[in-house]
Amino acid sequence: MIQTSHIDTFAIDHLPPLEQQPEFLFDLPELQLPDYFNCATELLDKHIEQGNGARICIRAAGLTWTYSDLQEKANKIANILVDQLGLVTGNRVLLRSPNNPMLVACWFAVIKAGAIAVATMPLLRAKELQTIISIAQISHALVDANLADEINLLDSQNSTLQHILFFNSEENNSLENAIARASHQFNNVATAATDTCLLGFTSGTTGVPKATMHFHRDLIAACKCWPESVLKATADDIFIGSPPLAFTFGLGGLVLFPMSIGASSVLLEKASPAQLIEGIKEYKASVLFTAPTSYRAIALQEHGLKGSSLRKCVSAGEALPSSTRQLWKEGTGIELIDGIGATEMLHIFISHTEENVKPGATGKVVNGYQAKVVDANGQELAPETVGFLAVKGPTGCRYLADERQKKYVQNGWNITGDTYLMDSDGYFFYQARTDDMIISAGYNIAAPEVEDALMQNEAVAECAVIGVANEERGQIVKAFVVLKPGFIGSPELTQALQDFVKNTVAPYKYPRAIEFIEQLPRTATGKLQRFKLKENS
Numbered sequence: 001m002i003q004t005s006h007i008d009t010f011a012i013d014h015l016p017p018l019e020q021q022p023e024f025l026f027d028l029p030e031l032q033l034p035d036y037f038n039c040a041t042e043l044l045d046k047h048i049e050q051g052n053g054a055r056i057c058i059r060a061a062g063l064t065w066t067y068s069d070l071q072e073k074a075n076k077i078a079n080i081l082v083d084q085l086g087l088v089t090g091n092r093v094l095l096r097s098p099n100n101p102m103l104v105a106c107w108f109a110v111i112k113a114g115a116i117a118v119a120t121m122p123l124l125r126a127k128e129l130q131t132i133i134s135i136a137q138i139s140h141a142l143v144d145a146n147l148a149d150e151i152n153l154l155d156s157q158n159s160t161l162q163h164i165l166f167f168n169s170e171e172n173n174s175l176e177n178a179i180a181r182a183s184h185q186f187n188n189v190a191t192a193a194t195d196t197c198l199l200g201f202t203s204g205t206t207g208v209p210k211a212t213m214h215f216h217r218d219l220i221a222a223c224k225c226w227p228e229s230v231l232k233a234t235a236d237d238i239f240i241g242s243p244p245l246a247f248t249f250g251l252g253g254l255v256l257f258p259m260s261i262g263a264s265s266v267l268l269e270k271a272s273p274a275q276l277i278e279g280i281k282e283y284k285a286s287v288l289f290t291a292p293t294s295y296r297a298i299a300l301q302e303h304g305l306k307g308s309s310l311r312k313c314v315s316a317g318e319a320l321p322s323s324t325r326q327l328w329k330e331g332t333g334i335e336l337i338d339g340i341g342a343t344e345m346l347h348i349f350i351s352h353t354e355e356n357v358k359p360g361a362t363g364k365v366v367n368g369y370q371a372k373v374v375d376a377n378g379q380e381l382a383p384e385t386v387g388f389l390a391v392k393g394p395t396g397c398r399y400l401a402d403e404r405q406k407k408y409v410q411n412g413w414n415i416t417g418d419t420y421l422m423d424s425d426g427y428f429f430y431q432a433r434t435d436d437m438i439i440s441a442g443y444n445i446a447a448p449e450v451e452d453a454l455m456q457n458e459a460v461a462e463c464a465v466i467g468v469a470n471e472e473r474g475q476i477v478k479a480f481v482v483l484k485p486g487f488i489g490s491p492e493l494t495q496a497l498q499d500f501v502k503n504t505v506a507p508y509k510y511p512r513a514i515e516f517i518e519q520l521p522r523t524a525t526g527k528l529q530r531f532k533l534k535e536n537s
């Protein structure tokens with residue numbers, strides 16, 4: 001029996017019952033991990049012990065931190081949390097900041113101290129923060145002073161949140177001030193591999209958010225699977241990207257994966273397509289993590305990145321349209337690595353490699369994971385049949401005290417909520433979110449397929465397709481189209497786009513309704529909010 005290090009047993013007490021948890025796979029030799037370790041030791045302190053403390057770890061506007069610099073900061077903050085703010089192992093600590101070095105130092109401080117990091121999206125409002133604080137019973141918060149407003153609106157009377165420290169601030173009571181007086185020595189808590197160290201809130205577009213629980217073991221396992229078998233970055237790579245560290249896509253791509261191999265990471269507080277281009281050039285970044293829309297927007301800007309420092313580009317979060325893959329390749333010469341991941345699974349479990357690309361597919365199952373397409377009863381379907389995606393591996397879904405666990409995990413498999421098809425070569429083809437399948441006059445139509453067809457038209461910058469209720473057909477396909485500069489919406493253009501789709505995919509899939517709009521609604525993680533379009537249709 002492994003003994004927990006947690007004095008505060010909140011996480012253990014709220015794990016889903018064993019019979020509702022997925023099956024976990026640890027067959028790979030690299031997944032033979034010890035029973036006790038702290039993932040901060042593996043990701044950070046190990047490099048200093050191995051004599052690499054002087055190597056660069058983080059770059060940001062006007063600042064460069066080596067691995068030793070980060071360790072020193074993280075140790076000091078860990079001492080402050082424990083000695084001055086009474087933190088005990090297992091407590092939950094809210095982290096609220098744009099992507100910057102102090103956020104990473106705070107994150108490591110929490111992990112080193114054996115507590116549980118709960119990073120939040122910078123755009124969240126007080127009401128949403130309150131929900132997270134109450135679901136996770138948060139006791140401490142470390143907050144970038146530039147994002148203080150919404151924190152100051154919280155009702156402190158009826159809250160578990162007792163201690164708030166602000167950083168990136170020159171106030172007397174700031175974290176920086178405490179850092180100036182704190183010891184740089186800290187012994188990482190000897191946590192159990194199965195102690196929770198991270199709560200990842202799902203970027204779910206509707207309903208009460210769900211907290212996914214991840215162990216020290218999960219973070220290291222994620223570093224051993226997709227990064228080693230697919231990404232294959234080296235210690236000399238410079239990572240950059242847009243996803244917030246509160247999103248596990250960002251945490252993996254910008255902290256866990258670079259640091260697990262002693263590479264460095266560029267943190268941008270704001271990462272619009274234009275800012276990403278600038279950042280890539282300024283820091284000579286070589287590995288890029290961002291979402292399909294961002295790749296498309298960058299590729300559509302004239303000043304491409306051909307001949308730049310970039311060598312590997314990772315797309316996730318949404319389906320990658322084949323047209324975007326092609327645009328990116330034409331603009332940069334680089335074949336995108338598309339991978340599907342999920343907050344529940346921590347990171348990517350089906351992915352392309354650069355060498356093995358089938359446009360339109362998401363790729364093959366990642367080393368360490370198993371994947372299959374099943375019917376509504378969980379029965380595996382034959383190749384080339386559309387059904388529900390089911391996966392398992394060393395990471396998997398554990399919702400904190402949430403009934404929806406039974407929906408995501410069935411018979412030991414994680415059911416991601418996506419419909420997929422696997423071909424006879426083992427490539428997985430994304431169809432749609434299960435709720436985004438349009439059924440029109442008896443035909444199943446996957447919204448992303450119609451979007452992909454539309455995006456191949458020269459007039460279309462971006463688009464989104466939904467099903468709207470229709471008496472005669474049940475649903476009809478409706479497209480919302482953002483036009484490229486120089487094009488103007490008109491009945492003639494509508495007709496031309498409809499004809500274009502009919503000539504690109506099976507004609508019954510064409511959008512019977514088209515609406516031209518200025519901008520598509522998206523989440524902070526760059527996901528299209530189809531439900532918002534549905535509400536207004």
Ligand code: 3UK
Nearest residue numbers: 203248249316317318319339340341342343347416
């Ligand atoms: C969709 C994709 C098609 C899919 C994530 C990489 O997106 C991440 O996590 P979320 O919890 O959403 C999960 C859902 O997003 N999706 C993600 N990637 C793809 N669909 N192709 C893709 N390449 O519906 C999935 O179920 O926000 C992605 C790493 C970590 C992550 N958390």
